[in-house]
Amino acid sequence: MKTLTIDILRKSASAAAILLVGLLGVSAALAGPISVATCASGTGPTTNGASVFPANCTGDTWGTLLAAESEPFTYTTTAGVTSGIIYSAVYNDGGTLDFYYQVVNNASSKDALSTLSVSDFVLASTTNAAFITDGSVLTGTGFVNGTVEAVTADDNSAGTTLQFSFYPPSSSTAELVPGSTSDVLIVSTNAKNYTAGNAAVIDSGSDTVAAFQPASAVPEPASLGLMGLGLIGLAGLRRRLRR
Numbered sequence: 001m002k003t004l005t006i007d008i009l010r011k012s013a014s015a016a017a018i019l020l021v022g023l024l025g026v027s028a029a030l031a032g033p034i035s036v037a038t039c040a041s042g043t044g045p046t047t048n049g050a051s052v053f054p055a056n057c058t059g060d061t062w063g064t065l066l067a068a069e070s071e072p073f074t075y076t077t078t079a080g081v082t083s084g085i086i087y088s089a090v091y092n093d094g095g096t097l098d099f100y101y102q103v104v105n106n107a108s109s110k111d112a113l114s115t116l117s118v119s120d121f122v123l124a125s126t127t128n129a130a131f132i133t134d135g136s137v138l139t140g141t142g143f144v145n146g147t148v149e150a151v152t153a154d155d156n157s158a159g160t161t162l163q164f165s166f167y168p169p170s171s172s173t174a175e176l177v178p179g180s181t182s183d184v185l186i187v188s189t190n191a192k193n194y195t196a197g198n199a200a201v202i203d204s205g206s207d208t209v210a211a212f213q214p215a216s217a218v219p220e221p222a223s224l225g226l227m228g229l230g231l232i233g234l235a236g237l238r239r240r241l242r243r
Contacts, residue, residue: 051152054129054164057186062100063093066194068141071209073201080110082178086201088211089141090194096126097194099187099212101164102135102143103201107179114167114175115202116150116185122160123214124189129153129164135184146183148176153185162187175203189214 068089075082082105089100105113121127131150135143150164164185166176176182197213200206 051154051165052129054131054150054153054185056133056149057130058132058134060132061093062138063091063098065138065140066090066092066097067212069210069212070142071199071211073207073209075111075201075205075207077111077205079204082106082109082111082113082203082205084109084113084201085142086116086199086209086211087142088199089138089143090212093188095192097189097191097214099189099194099214100138100141100143101182101185101187101199101211102146103176103182105176105178105180109178111203111205112166112175112177113201113203114165116164116166116182117161117200117202118163118187118211118213119161119198120213121155121162121187121189122158123216124191126188126190127155127159127162128188129162130186130188131183132186133183138184143184144181146181148180149183150185191215 066089068087070085070087072085073083084103084105087100087102087104091098091100099118101116101118103113103116129150131146133149134145135141136145148166150166152165153162154165155162164182166182191214193215194212195215197211198208199211200208
């Protein structure tokens with residue numbers, strides 16, 4: 001009987017753990033497809049699993065700066081060393097968060113850059129792509145007026161990683177060549193919290209640095225209530241079985 005009781009308790013604990021993970025993982029199902037930002041230049045359709053052309057939001061308001069950082073990147077290929085800086089920032093734009101990025105490719109680099117990849121955006125059900133050319137107006141961030149815009153933006157099937165591509169279909173003239181700086185690239189979201197994340201530059205090599213990403217909010221009262229009921233029920237079951 002003791003062995004049976006222990007086995008039941010173990011199974012009950014496993015079920016409770018699964019329930020808890022399921023409740024906490026509800027937010028992970030919120031990831032949505034990338035779409036074109038709404039701004040002064042107009043809007044575009046929501047696109048699921050395909051690339052979009054980022055909207056030019058130059059001249060729009062940008063909200064309140066919450067955090068900013070700059071991180072150097074470097075990688076080595078057979079051509080030599082490629083290096084530069086990734087600037088990132090988070091803005092509160094009327095209660096929701098926008099994530100800003102800019103890439104500087106050093107003049108001494110041996111490689112042009114084709115892609116900026118940022119993650120993890122799975123906790124944002126809205127991810128809109130945009131850019132601005134007048135980055136110098138964003139004081140306190142390190143951003144400057146860029147010269148190279150991203151040709152496309154897309155997300156992966158899980159909604160975790162967003163990529164801005166500097167490589168156009170027809171030629172490589174818009175790649176982020178050594179000595180150039182990207183426009184300020186924006187992912188506008190419906191997230192209300194942020195935490196540490198990552199950004200990466202990619203071409204024939206790659207490097208990943210620290211940036212920002214959406215964070216989960218405190219669990220909703222309904223979820224907390226369900227978790228509480230589940231734990232209370234498990235405690236009651238343990239007491240009954242021990243008797």
